[in-house]
Amino acid sequence: MFQDFTSRSTPDLGAGRLARLRAAATQAGLAGFLVPRADAHQGEYVADCDARLAWLTGFTGSAGFCAVLPEIAGVFVDGRYRVQVRAEVDLAAFTPVNWPETKLGPWLLEHVPQGGRIGFDPWLHTRREVEELRRTLAGSPIELVESANLVDAIWEDRPAPPMAPAREHPLAFAGEPSAEKRARLGHGLSARGAAAAVLTLPDSIAWLLNIRGADIPRNPVMQAFAVLHASGECTLFAEAAKLSPALRAALGPEITLRPVAAFEAALRALTGPVLVDPATAPHQVGRELEDAGIAVVWGEDPCSLPKARKNAAEIAGMKAAHIRDAAALVAFLAWLDAEAPKGQLTEIDVVKALEEARRSTGALLDISFDTICGAGPNGAIVHYRVSEATNRRVTPGALLLIDSGAQYPDGTTDITRTIAVGAPPEGAAEAFTRVLQGMIALSRARFPRGLAGRDLDALARSALWAAGMDYDHGTGHGVGAALCVHEGPARISRASEVALAPGMILSNEPGHYREGHWGIRIENLLLVEEAPPLGDGRDHLAFATLTYVPIDRRLIVAALLSPAERSWLNSYHAAVFARIAPLVPAPARHWLHAACAPL
Template structure:
């Protein structure tokens, strides 16, 4: 199986490890130490050797950090993880802190009114992060101090770094050669007055070189660093054992290979202005350049926006992957609808059946993230990951929330469906209908060019707000093309100011969660497209739906939907049946026909 259901961390060891860390903090002449989730590549998902936050605290979420002080250790988590963190960490040793409502600087000032020295590993924090924290601590008497990594010093059985082999991403899926990309981006560097750019994000390097890897679970990337020169040449810092002869030939003569251990020396050898992204590059990158007296231009990773705006080949690959994935989902949902009423199913049974359905396509490379399959109250844990100890039966009279995705050679998928198992629990249909209204509103949105995700986020929440409801996560994230399921820079979120542009692919996933009872989320992926001219001819954008899987009509209060909303859903379901019906087995086709009947 792709998904591991064991509990990877050991929360019961938290206090002992915390005491070891506090001893190391004191020995280093510090008052505290910050333990982030991120690795040196600032990835959301990390290799086992970089799972420092989980090793220390037991918290397995994909975002957060811990600030360890002499008397308190705060685990900072956002709204997605406030239920999960209390189940995973030892609350006698660690204190959950609601972040970003409570900022780290304010918390430190409250906990250390007489000041102190807080250590951090400059390879695990960005320059922007550290600069903002320093500004917020001005006048507090609290000093930020660069430090060796104190977790690594006490983690005696730390796993070795990953050495998975890289593979070529075919040109028919990439739509542009690596040389063409490098030449285009190199010309943009010249326009900025830069002679080179430092690349530290593995998905940027994978996209730029048209290669994929397997160093990070669920994310087809290779851990590496790179320097792109304005003439299109690139220096790739990577462990050579990851590159087969075929991959080396694919990279060509304009890519120079050096070991990853040579990265610091490579930075110091650069001349002329160098572009560095303060929001993604490790703080240490800027320090190395500045100490070598290399001029730095602080700006965005040059791959970020081109990677987010998919070309025609990438869009075609994503569409094909979603059709294939939808057929697998329909076979699975047909099975589930027949199996669940008979009883005996657990969350793990459901996850295995879904992975098997996707494997049946013959093209599944991996799942795109650990499947979220929450029955009943587990559905209220936004990023719940089932393990053997938490595995729960799928009971009649409850909801089942399944958020899953797949990695195929041509595309990446991400879909959430909330299903009624028998008679829905009280209040679930009303909440589901309001979530559906929000999803439809965003799907139908037509908006002026130049607007960002923050300008559209309220569309998905309005029906919930009208009833006094809301959800504590963003409405949508960017998705890579046969790359990472979470991709920047654009999001549908109150805090995203990145203008949406044609070719961007985002999730549309409003939700509502009643802790201790159930969770609801409905998610499709949507593609930003240029909208036809209307009115006075201004430039507008709109969304095209990529996901084609039925939405559970048993949870819809039809009378609450407007005529426009009903028409949208009927049209959507007609499109599902037309596209997916011919691709599935006869029993699944019969099930799908019933599931797609007009309201």
């Protein structure tokens, strides 16, 4: 199976590990130590050997960090994880902290008023993070100091680093040879006065070199570092065993392969100004360059925006993947609608059936993230992951929230549907309809070129706000083309200042959650496109929907929908039926016909 259902948290061991970490900090002369979720590549998902936060605390969410002090160990999590963290950590040992409302600097000033040295591993924090924290602590008796990683020092059975083989990503799906990408980005470096750029994000390296890997669960990337030179040549720092002779030959003579252990020395040997991304590169990268007297140009990863703006081949692959995925989802939903009302299914049964439906396509490489399948109150845990310990029965009268996705050779999918099992609970239909109104509003948006996700986020929330409701997560994230399901730099979020541009693919997933009762989220993926001229002919953009799976009509209060919203939904369902009905067996086609009936 792709998804592991064993319990990931170890709160019974948390207190003991915390005590050992505190002892190691004291021995190192530190008053505290920071333990982030991130690895040296700042990935949302990490290899087992880099899951330090989960190993120490039991918290398995994809974002957060722990600040360990002598008397308190704060686990900082955002709104997605505030229910989950309380269920996973030993609350007698760890204290959940609402972040970013509470920032680390002020929290340290409050809890270490007498001062002291707070250690951090410079490979696990970005330059921006470190500098922001230092600015906050300036003038205080607290000193932020670089340190060896104390978690690694006490983690006796730490897993070995991943060594999965990499593979070539076909040009038919990539749409542009690596040599052309490297030449184009190299010209950009020269224009900025940089002789080279340091790349630390595995998905940037995968995109640039047209390769894919399997080092990180659910993400088709290889853990590696790279230096792109203005000439278009590139040095790849990865373990040679991951690259077959055929793949090395495909990379060509302009790609030099060196081991990861050579990366630090290679940084110190570079000449000329070097571009480094302060938001994604480890703090140590800048330190190595500056200590060697090499000028640093601080700026965004040069692959970031080009990777986000998909080319025609990537868009075609994503569209094909979504149609294939939708057919699997429709077959699954038809089965679920027949079986769930019997009250015998569990969350794990549902996840297994969904994975099997996708596997039956014959094209599934992996799921794109561990499926979120929450029945009743588990649905209110935004990033819930079912385990044998939490597995809940799907019973009539409950909502079932399923957020899932797949990795195919040509594209990556991500979709959420909330399903009524029997009669919906009180208040759920109105909340669902308001979430749907927000999803429709964003889907229909037409907006001037140059606007960012923060300018559109309110569209998805307006109907909820009108009823005094909201949700504590962003509305949408970027999605890679046969790459990581969460991709920067663009988002639909109050915090996103990156202008949306044609070719970007983002999720549209408003929600609403009633803790202890149910959760609601509806998610489609959207492609940013040029909008046809209207009005005075100003330059506008719009969204095209990539996801074609019906939305549960049984949860819609039709009277709340405007004529335009009703028209959008009916047109969407007509398109779903037209595209997907020919691809599914007769029983699923019959179910789909009813599910797509006009309101």
